[in-house]
Amino acid sequence: MTDKRDYTRLPDLINGCQRLISGLKEDGDEPKMYEFMLNALQNQPELVLPMFIGSIELARQNLGQDRKSGSSATLFYPIDAAIRVTAKQKNMLPNRDPLSSGNWTEEDFIRVLTLNSNEIVEAAGNLTTCKNLPQRAAQMMWLIDQTEEIPINEKLAFIEIGASKGLILDSLRNPKSFINWMGQSGSSPKTKYGEKLGANKYPGIGVDLAIPSDDWALAMLLNDKSRLEVAQFMKDFPGRSTVVKGNALDFTKLPEIKNFIFANLPSVPFVISCFMLYQLCDTDRQKVVKTSRDFLKENGGGFLLTTDIAKYVGSPDKAGGAVSWIENENGEVVSPQIFCQGDNLCKWEVIKEAE
Secondary structure: OOOOOOOOOHHHHHHHHHHHHHHHHHHOOOOHHHHHHHHHHHHOHHHHHHHHHHHHHHHHHHHOOOOOOOOHHHHHHHHHHHHHHHHHHOOOOOOOOOOOHHHOOHHHHHHHHHHOHHHHHHHHHHOOOOOOOHHHHHHHHHHHHHOOOOOOOOOEEEEEEOOOOOHHHHHHHOHHHHHHHHHHHOOOOOOOOOOOOOOOOOOEEEEEOOOOOHHHHHHOOOOHHHHHHHHHHHHHOOOOOEEEEOOHHHHHHOHHHHHHHHHOOOOEEEEEEEOOHHHOOHHHHHHHHHHHHHHHHHOOOOEEEEEEEHHHOOOOOOOOOEEEEEEEOOOOEOOOEEEEEOOOOOEEEEEEOOO
């Protein structure tokens, strides 16, 4: 019987980093910083192992998050982001943007780790993985268009669990402006989307374990094209949606959520989880989904949209992508299920029609 992975052990860290690098290459993401990290784990473990162990313990204490045996991305991404953001804050790569891996050498990597180990542990242990691209709202709008249970111009109130900076909520808040922005940025999918929502504006609120700075959110984006696009989106849509600190397992108990629903009556609640559930163990994943359904029932019905890594939701043959769909408060799938690809998920295909 294979032992459960334990990321406080060096062999498991090395294996986890190797798997992550393979996954990044498969997805078309930039693995350079993780290759530096792998070399350091193999050649200077005394430098990096304490950082991983320290961040795991801090995340357990301060976020209630188990990174010791969870997803490698949940552990490695915050370490990487902490390295980049710390280097930027301390101007350790003069005349270079530390958020871009192309500006780093292995010597830079080791120097920043050596001089800033405490700061890196502190940042990594208190913040989370939050690769939050606003363009992902496009596939959500298309799914809404295909959902017969949602009429044109339905009053919807969006609640995103694992919302990071709230950029997806910013996109959904003003669909027409977002669709225009997508056209200008060149990111628009080939098919029309947002036809049911385009004429209105929609309220939204997000929940996250830790609300990141702009630099942290941008450091999570591993290729320069995505980072530049998201930075431009932040400038073009300067008013951030409200995101409150909280745990997805108990988001319905937050007073801000209760107040949001009351303030937006009679809007239909619409819960979103985009690339958050994969970070949880199976028991907690199921709990979040049940909690969401119960919440919708308590508020007269509504919808839950989940976008999750394909291999975790019954499509192990669909490498390098995610599956997305909408269900109602009873767990009945009411939209097509689609397989989304690309960094911003703006390419998709239907893999199963609505039930």
